[in-house]
Amino acid sequence: MQALTSRAKPVERKPMTIVERLYLWNIFKGMMITLKHVFKKKATINYPEQTRPFSPVFRGLHVLNRDEEGRERCTACGLCAVACPAEAITMEAAERKAGEENLYREEKYAARYEINMLRCIFCGLCEEACPKDAIYLSETFAPANYQRKGFIYGKPDLLIPDPKENPEEYKQALGNRANKEQQAN
Amino acid sequence: MNKVDFYNMYSTLLAFDWLFLIEKLVLIIGIVSVSLGIAMYETWAERKVAAVMQDRRGPNRAGPLGLLQPLADGLKLFMKEEIIPNTSNRMLFILGPCLAMLAAMMTSAVIPWGGKIDFFGREVSLQIADINIGILYIFAVVSMGIYGIMIGGWASNNKFSLMAALRGASQVISYELPMGLSLIALLMLTGSLKMSDIVGGQIDGVWNVVYQPLGFLIFLICAFAECNRTPFDLPEAENELNFGYHQEYSSMKLGFYLFAEYINMFISSAVMATLFFGGYDIPFVNDAQLTEKIGLNWMALLQGGALFAKVVAFILLFMWVRWTIPRFRYDQLMHLGWKRLVPLALINMIVTAAVVLWLKK
Numbered sequence: 160m161q162a163l164t165s166r167a168k169p170v171e172r173k174p175m176t177i178v179e180r181l182y183l184w185n186i187f188k189g190m191m192i193t194l195k196h197v198f199k200k201k202a203t204i205n206y207p208e209q210t211r212p213f214s215p216v217f218r219g220l221h222v223l224n225r226d227e228e229g230r231e232r233c234t235a236c237g238l239c240a241v242a243c244p245a246e247a248i249t250m251e252a253a254e255r256k257a258g259e260e261n262l263y264r265e266e267k268y269a270a271r272y273e274i275n276m277l278r279c280i281f282c283g284l285c286e287e288a289c290p291k292d293a294i295y296l297s298e299t300f301a302p303a304n305y306q307r308k309g310f311i312y313g314k315p316d317l318l319i320p321d322p323k324e325n326p327e328e329y330k331q332a333l334g335n336r337a338n339k340e341q342q343a344n
Numbered sequence: 345m346n347k348v349d350f351y352n353m354y355s356t357l358l359a360f361d362w363l364f365l366i367e368k369l370v371l372i373i374g375i376v377s378v379s380l381g382i383a384m385y386e387t388w389a390e391r392k393v394a395a396v397m398q399d400r401r402g403p404n405r406a407g408p409l410g411l412l413q414p415l416a417d418g419l420k421l422f423m424k425e426e427i428i429p430n431t432s433n434r435m436l437f438i439l440g441p442c443l444a445m446l447a448a449m450m451t452s453a454v455i456p457w458g459g460k461i462d463f464f465g466r467e468v469s470l471q472i473a474d475i476n477i478g479i480l481y482i483f484a485v486v487s488m489g490i491y492g493i494m495i496g497g498w499a500s501n502n503k504f505s506l507m508a509a510l511r512g513a514s515q516v517i518s519y520e521l522p523m524g525l526s527l528i529a530l531l532m533l534t535g536s537l538k539m540s541d542i543v544g545g546q547i548d549g550v551w552n553v554v555y556q557p558l559g560f561l562i563f564l565i566c567a568f569a570e571c572n573r574t575p576f577d578l579p580e581a582e583n584e585l586n587f588g589y590h591q592e593y594s595s596m597k598l599g600f601y602l603f604a605e606y607i608n609m610f611i612s613s614a615v616m617a618t619l620f621f622g623g624y625d626i627p628f629v630n631d632a633q634l635t636e637k638i639g640l641n642w643m644a645l646l647q648g649g650a651l652f653a654k655v656v657a658f659i660l661l662f663m664w665v666r667w668t669i670p671r672f673r674y675d676q677l678m679h680l681g682w683k684r685l686v687p688l689a690l691i692n693m694i695v696t697a698a699v700v701l702w703l704k705k
Contacts, residue, residue: 193667
């Protein structure tokens with residue numbers, strides 16, 4: 160039979176030597192191995208105090224973006240929902256009334272925008288599909304919840320804080336990646 | 345009560361050595377609480393040792409270094425629901441963990457924890473009972489420990505528990521034999537069953553382990569088996585008997601079983617230190633000279649410290665082995681006990697006897 164990898168090792172079928180059959184020496188050897196591990200670097204990351212650095216392509220929870228004036232970018236075109244392979248996104252569109260120009264950037268906006276985080280596979284296709292730069296994946300983890308309905312994120316959960324009212328929280332929500340992008344621009 | 349009766353009673357009460365009783369009571373309370381405290385921190389140490397050997401950190405959330413973890417674990421055990429199975433034998437079910445705990449605690453009575461202390465002119469020995477059959481007493485109590493396992497397994501009315509308890513019983517009985525045989529060789533050298541004599545013989549002399557390395561090795565292996573520690577923890581083999589003899593136990597009754605195991609470990613470490621490693625003897629120090637220099641009390645403290653250092657070393661050895669090697673198969677265990685250790689112990693005994701005879705001539 161041909162070996163699948165070059166790492167395969169043939170099994171040793173030699174009869175055990177007298178030292179091996181005594182077993183004590185081998186126990187001692189094993190104990191030395193565990194002793195060595197006492198002095199090794201710990202693999203643990205103390206989670207709340209330390210966090211793992213994310214890779215630059217990490218995809219966390221979604222954020223609905225606003226523009227510089229704090230207006231929602233989303234026009235409820237539905238391209239993200241179409242692009243979504245898990246069919247996690249649903250939305251309802253509405254028309255912008257007079258006087259709401261400071262709230263929504265375009266004439267059409269999403270009155271309801273929901274992402275079912277239980278279905279979402281964090282593939283990032285919605286981010287790629289969006290022509291208005293309205294949705295992107297941030298660097299936050301998906302948090303736990305006790306009920307299924309808690310995982311259906313509506314607009315209040317998704318919308319990024321207003322850059323005019325809460326510039327600090329806005330920056331935080333953008334995360335490192337977005338900050339870098341802005342700097343590059 | 346007339347006057348004569350009163351004086352009779354009075355003289356009887358006077359005839360008691362009350363100070364002696366109080367002294368022993370204080371000693372008992374002290375040693376029991378020390379064993380409990382050590383057992384508590386053994387659970388913590390076990391987890392820490394396991395963690396560092398597996399490149400992890402272990403408990404570090406409750407208190408500094410996780411030192412409050414045993415308290416949290418204990419509280420959790422107390423808070424848990426206590427379930428006694430319907431079909432179990434209720435009395436035996438409760439008796440099981442009590443017996444396990446009792447047997448574990450009783451062994452400590454004959455271990456000398458240090459020399460004498462001077463308490464306001466009264467010399468108090470740091471040993472609860474200095475009986476002249478000390479080792480026999482230990483053997484008697486240790487073999488009683490199996491009742492805890494056996495009764496627990498039987499009373500649970502569960503096939504797995506019963507099987508595990510049977511395994512445990514046969515294991516302890518099998519390993520008691522080479523343990524005793526290996527000790528006979530030791531007793532030939534010391535010529536006494538009294539624990540204080542055995543320690544006394546090693547103080548300022550050579551530790552018994554030098555004369556009896558093979559005997560010590562056999563005793564060590566048997567001690568592992570008697571304490572049901574890995575690699576001999578067959579009574580609680582979770583992956584083959586889904587948890588063994590304490591499967592039906594919950595809350596503090598389970599806690600008692602686990603605790604008894606840790607106390608056993610502590611006590612058997614103390615026994616090994618006493619029999620083979622000089623007990624409370626401080627190595628490389630002339631104890632008698634030092635006593636004259638610093639006084640009885642400080643000496644007793646130092647001696648107690650020396651014994652505890654040895655005990656801690658043994659406990660760490662127990663844990664180190666546990667997290668290194670896997671569990672034996674049951675037939676391997678029996679094979680090792682009966683076909684390897686018993687003959688080895690017999691040979692050791694005969695050789696020692698021959699040497700002792702030859703030297704005496």
